[in-house]
Amino acid sequence: MRVCVVGSGGREHALAHVLGHHHDVVVAPGNPGIPGSVDMPPSEIDADLFVIGPEAPLVDGLADRLRAAGQLVFGPGADGARLEGSKAWMKEVLVEAGVSTAAHGTFSDEAAALAFLDTMDGLFVVKTDGLAAGKGVVVTTDRAEAVDAVRSYLSGDAFGDAGRTLVIEEGLTGPELSVLAICDGHDAVALAPAQDFKRLGDGDAGPNTGGMGAYSPVPLATSATVNDLMDTAVRPTLAALRARGIDYRGVLYCGLMYTPTGPRVLEYNVRFGDPETQVVLPRLTSDLGVLLAAAATGDLAGRADQPTFDDGAAVTVVCASENYPTAPRTGDPIQGLADASAIDGVSVFAAGVGDRDGCLVTTGGRVLTVTGQGPTVSEARRRAYEAVSVISWPGMQYRTDIAADPTR
Helix, strand or coil, rough: CCCEEEECCCHHHHHHHHEEEEEEEEEEEEECCCCCEECCCCCCCCCCCEEEEEEEHHHHCCCHHHHCCCCCCCCCCHHHHHEEEEEEEEHHHHHCCCCCCCEEEECCHHHHHHHHHCCCCEEEEEEEEECCCCEEEEEEEEHHHHHHHHHHHHHCCCCCCHCCEEEEEECCCCCCEEEEEEECCEEECCCCCCEEEEEEEEEHHHEEECCEEEEEEEECCHHHHHHHHHHHHHHHHHHHHHHHHCEEEEEEEEEEEEECCEEHHHHHHHCCCCCCCHHHHHHHHCCCCHHHHHHHHHCCHHHCCCCEEEECEEEEECCCCCCCCCCCCCCCCCCCCHHHHHCCCEEECCCCEEEEEEEEEEEECCEEEEEEEEHHHHHHHHHHHHHCCCCCCCCECCCCCCCCCCCC
């Protein structure tokens, strides 16, 4: 089968890498660090299956256009992609589906938003309604900081139109978990869970980012807890979408928190998580392409097998540019890629990478995701950081505590 992966980041590199175990893969547009990259529109590519990586083209309706042209597509249409394109709409669907989530309110008026903040106690969460590349969230115990976020979002100063409507949530505490569910419009199967690290610095210090690392498996995520999540969150959400006439065929990323009063869904994303993909998919031992094609045709029930994973672990560390996430420095030559990739059990996935005179250079905030695999989380972590230690460019930054405490 020929598969076209749409996108250009580390997630798409990981998808292409794993799909390539069994299939012919092309990545559009990809980047100079991803083998098989072609700088041409997906509509001009001949493929048996299209897998759309990023959220923006999904929200923009790329899956609909490809399907209208007769293509087999793994990725929701624009109607289902509203789960990520509008956090306010996502909350409506969660409530309608009876899924446990944080208490919240949606606002486009500053006075009403600030009044709602006054009803909350302790921990404030302010989110843009629209897409903000994973950065449109402020979590703080400082009311003044929450007020600043409300004003900068609603004014458009921070994220333009994406923030002119916002969602304020009660702050929740507890360990987080990411579960990627493969959906065919009627049912879903879960992939191995992962846990990611969103803040920039060690000890969860600094601003939220698109993600600075992840690991899998996660001790708190037993098969029973994952099955419960599928029954109480994912399947009711698919049913609520069907009731709205939405045939959701793609991945549903469920981010949840295990609070003292039980699990609560924090968010849904409509695409493979980044960097969770880089630790979940390398552990897959079954054929990813066959699984995604079955979901795209609406026939997961027709599969006799379920996705299977190895008994080992994977840890990924994001290497980012200087000044990420606010104003990433770019254009620096990347050193040590070949040496890092030669380390046993290591895969280096290219994200913000470009070419200058035959040399790979930084072009974005998150430049590389370095994944180590091993029999245990500890060994996978050791390999990942060994590889990170031989990679360099001016100002490179990364967290040193990814998966240091797998019970986190």
